[in-house]
Amino acid sequence: MSAARQPEYRIDPQFTERWSPRAFTGEALDFGTLLTILEAARWAPSGSNLQPWRFIYGLRGTPAFEPLLATLAESNRVWARQAGALVLVLSRTQRVVPGKEEPQPITSHAFDAGAAWMSLALQAQALGWHAHAMGGFDRAVARESLGIPADHALHAVVALGRRGEASLLPPALQEREQPNARLPLAALVAEGKFGFEG
Ligand SMILES: Cc1cc2nc3c(=O)[nH]c(=O)nc-3n(C[C@H](O)[C@H](O)[C@H](O)COP(=O)(O)O)c2cc1C
Helix, strand or coil: CCHHHCCCCCCCCHHHHCCCCCCECCCCCCHHHHHHHHHHHHCCCCHHHCCCEEEEEEECCCCCHHHHHHCECHHHHHHHCCCCEEEEEEEECEECCCCCCCCEECCCHHHHHHHHHHHHHHHHHHCCCEEEEECCECHHHHHHHHCCCCCEEEEEEEEEECECCHHHCCHHHHCCCCCCCCCCHHHCCCCCCCCCCC
16 A cells, blocks of 8 residues: 555554545446445444435446436546446435424435445445445436435435556546555544534
């Protein structure tokens, strides 16, 4: 791993080895591997075990791929079109509670969907694929074209792909095609009350 990816404390290498490349070979992801990756997401923890995450997928070379691709910002579409599959991560924001007339909010839906996305990414990495989440997509277009109801939040479109050479990318993106670093742990952690370095 690169110098940027050295942990301050020894951890399982899966955490530093996972990263989000953009150079994908164009190899299609097979359905079985996709299901294995989503199976990992299914086992994420969630508030009250409500499992609010949902996934809408399109495998490369199938009719479901293009509508997902079309939701992406151009800056993402330029490289994500080479992905083996695209997966939209969404979550239910409300639930019906017995005895209550109105649907009740699922307060942890975004937190839970984030946990599921990470499980998905780590499982993809373990299988020799890479996952790259994108917040840069048109949520209104996705909601309309994919038929997503108002009580579901749209979080990210994830490109799943087999990593290729950086030379596959436009020149501006080639320079960025490397694992990045992290803030120091001291900037993220405080004892007892709010107070962070930096
Ligand atoms: C919610 C979310 C949205 C993101 N949106 C984009 C995006 O629109 N385009 C992009 O190229 N990368 C996007 N990324 C990738 C991040 O830039 C990347 O995860 C971050 O720089 C850390 O790098 P790493 O994943 O390689 O460790 C997104 C990541 C997340 C989790």
